Amino acid sequence: MSTFYNLAKCLISIAYFLFIFNATLRILIKRRSLSFFIYWLLIIYILPIFSISIWLFFNKLYLEKKHKKIANKAWSISNKFLYELKSYKHFFQIKNSEVATAIFQLCKNRHGFSGIKSNSLELLTNTKKTIKLLIRDIYLARKNIEMVFYIWKPGGLADDVAIALIQSAKRGIHCRLMLDSAGSISFFRSPWVKIMREAGIEVVEALKINLLRFFLKRIDIRQHRKIVLIDNYITYTGSMNLVDPFLFKQYLGLGQWIDLMTRIEGPITTTIGIIYAYDWEIETGNTILPPLPDKNILKNNFKNLKASIQVIASGPGLPENVIHKALLTAVYSAKYELIITTPYLVPSKDLLYAICKVAKRGVNVSIIIPLYHDSVLVKWASRAFFSKLLHSGVKIYQFTKGVLHSKSILVDQQLSLVGTVNLDMRSLWLNFEITIIIDDSIFGNQLANIQYQYISDSQLLDEKTWSMRAYWTRILEKIFYFLSPLL
Known part of the structure; x- marks a missing residue:
C-alpha cells in the first residue's frame, strides 16, 4: 500500500x-x-x-487539427473569391474621409480591397419593429436565407420568425440556420429543431457543448455573430439576438434589452456572406460560397449611394487581433468627438490607454453603459476602470431605461462601427464576432441621434461622488479587476 x-x-x-x-x-x-x-x-x-x-x-485552443485544416481550406477558397470580387471596380470607394482613412487603409491591407459603396443602409433601434421587418423580408425571399445567432430563445416574436422561416422553406427557399450551442440551449431543447429540419431547413448547432469537449477544448469560445442574409442581397447585423424583447430575461427585473441593428441592401452582403460561408464550413465541412453580385442590378439601383463600408470579422482560424486593431485605429482617429456604447466595459490595456489619451488631448469622449446589468462579474470588473477614465476626462453615462445591449462607436459623426463586439476580453480575443465600418456623414448623424437619445436616458457618473464610494466596493473592484483578463 x-x-x-x-x-x-x-x-x-x-x-x-x-x-x-x-x-x-x-x-x-x-x-x-x-x-x-x-x-x-x-x-x-x-x-x-x-x-x-x-x-x-x-486556455485550450478550440480548433483541433481537423477544424484547422477545414479553416485553412475555407480561408483559401474565400481569398480566391475575394480576388474575383475585386474585378467589380465600380463598387469600390477610391477615397475616404479624413477621419476614416486610417481604418479603411487597415482593412484594405487586411482584405486586399477598398471600402464598398452602392449600399442602402438603415439603422433599426426598436427590436419589435426589427423582427417584424425581418419577417416581411423572409416571406419575400426568392432564393435563399442564411442566419447565425448567438441566442435564439423560443417564444413570442421569435416563434413568428420560426414560422416564417418554415413556410419559406416549404415553398422552396433554401434556408440555413446556425446557432451557438450555449447561447441557444433552450432552442435546441425545444421542438423547433425537429420541425425546422422536417421542413427542409438546415439547422447547425455551432461549437457544440458536451462533457468530452469540456475536458478536451475550451468551451468559452462562442459563436457570437448575429447575421441574416437574404437572397445574397439583404443583410441584417448588429447586437440583437433572436428573442422577444417583452419576454427575454424579464425575470431579472431589469427592463427590456435595447439593441441596435443595421439593415443593408447591396454588394456588401457578398462579403458578409463569405464570413457566413467560412463559419458554415468550419462546422459542417461543406463549402457554400455566395454568388458574385449582379453588376447591372446593383449599379442601376444604388449608383448614387456613396457610403463606404468595410466588414471585419474575428474568431479562431481568422487573423488575430483584427477587430482590436480596428478599434484602436478608430479611437485614435477622433479629433473632436468619440461616443462608445457597450454593455460590457472591460477593455484591454491598450484600448483603455487609447480612450484616455484622446480624452486628454481635448476630444469629447462619452461612454454609455447600462446601469442595470445581467452579469455581476462584468459589472464589478467594469467599475475598476471608472476612476482612470473619469480622471482622464471621459464622460461615463449609465443608461437607466432597460439593459443597453447596443454595441457602437461613432467618431466625429462620420466614422461608425456597429456590430456584435463588446469591449471585453472575450469579444476582443476569443469569440466569432463581426463589425461593419461605415464612412458616411448621413449614417453618422443618424447614429449620433440614437446615441444622444441614450445619453438623455442615462445618468452621468460624477467623478467626485465616485471617489467617495465605500471602501469595501473598492476591494471588490480590485478583485474583479484581477480576473478581468479571464472575463
Whole structure:
C-alpha cells in the first residue's frame, strides 16, 4: 500500500510539473500584453490547484487539427473569391474621409480591397419593429436565407420568425440556420429543431457543448455573430439576438434589452456572406460560397449611394487581433468627438490607454453603459476602470431605461462601427464576432441621434461622488479587476 501511495504521489507530482511547464511555455509564446502574462503566471504559481481547472477551461485552443485544416481550406477558397470580387471596380470607394482613412487603409491591407459603396443602409433601434421587418423580408425571399445567432430563445416574436422561416422553406427557399450551442440551449431543447429540419431547413448547432469537449477544448469560445442574409442581397447585423424583447430575461427585473441593428441592401452582403460561408464550413465541412453580385442590378439601383463600408470579422482560424486593431485605429482617429456604447466595459490595456489619451488631448469622449446589468462579474470588473477614465476626462453615462445591449462607436459623426463586439476580453480575443465600418456623414448623424437619445436616458457618473464610494466596493473592484483578463 505504501509503495502504491508513493508511486501515485510521484506520478501526480510529475504530471503537475509537466502541466506547469506546458502552461508557462504556452503563455510565453502567445503574442499578448505584459499584463496578460503576469495575470496568468500569478494564477498558475500562486493558486496551483485552482489554476489547473482554470487553464483547462480558458486556455485550450478550440480548433483541433481537423477544424484547422477545414479553416485553412475555407480561408483559401474565400481569398480566391475575394480576388474575383475585386474585378467589380465600380463598387469600390477610391477615397475616404479624413477621419476614416486610417481604418479603411487597415482593412484594405487586411482584405486586399477598398471600402464598398452602392449600399442602402438603415439603422433599426426598436427590436419589435426589427423582427417584424425581418419577417416581411423572409416571406419575400426568392432564393435563399442564411442566419447565425448567438441566442435564439423560443417564444413570442421569435416563434413568428420560426414560422416564417418554415413556410419559406416549404415553398422552396433554401434556408440555413446556425446557432451557438450555449447561447441557444433552450432552442435546441425545444421542438423547433425537429420541425425546422422536417421542413427542409438546415439547422447547425455551432461549437457544440458536451462533457468530452469540456475536458478536451475550451468551451468559452462562442459563436457570437448575429447575421441574416437574404437572397445574397439583404443583410441584417448588429447586437440583437433572436428573442422577444417583452419576454427575454424579464425575470431579472431589469427592463427590456435595447439593441441596435443595421439593415443593408447591396454588394456588401457578398462579403458578409463569405464570413457566413467560412463559419458554415468550419462546422459542417461543406463549402457554400455566395454568388458574385449582379453588376447591372446593383449599379442601376444604388449608383448614387456613396457610403463606404468595410466588414471585419474575428474568431479562431481568422487573423488575430483584427477587430482590436480596428478599434484602436478608430479611437485614435477622433479629433473632436468619440461616443462608445457597450454593455460590457472591460477593455484591454491598450484600448483603455487609447480612450484616455484622446480624452486628454481635448476630444469629447462619452461612454454609455447600462446601469442595470445581467452579469455581476462584468459589472464589478467594469467599475475598476471608472476612476482612470473619469480622471482622464471621459464622460461615463449609465443608461437607466432597460439593459443597453447596443454595441457602437461613432467618431466625429462620420466614422461608425456597429456590430456584435463588446469591449471585453472575450469579444476582443476569443469569440466569432463581426463589425461593419461605415464612412458616411448621413449614417453618422443618424447614429449620433440614437446615441444622444441614450445619453438623455442615462445618468452621468460624477467623478467626485465616485471617489467617495465605500471602501469595501473598492476591494471588490480590485478583485474583479484581477480576473478581468479571464472575463
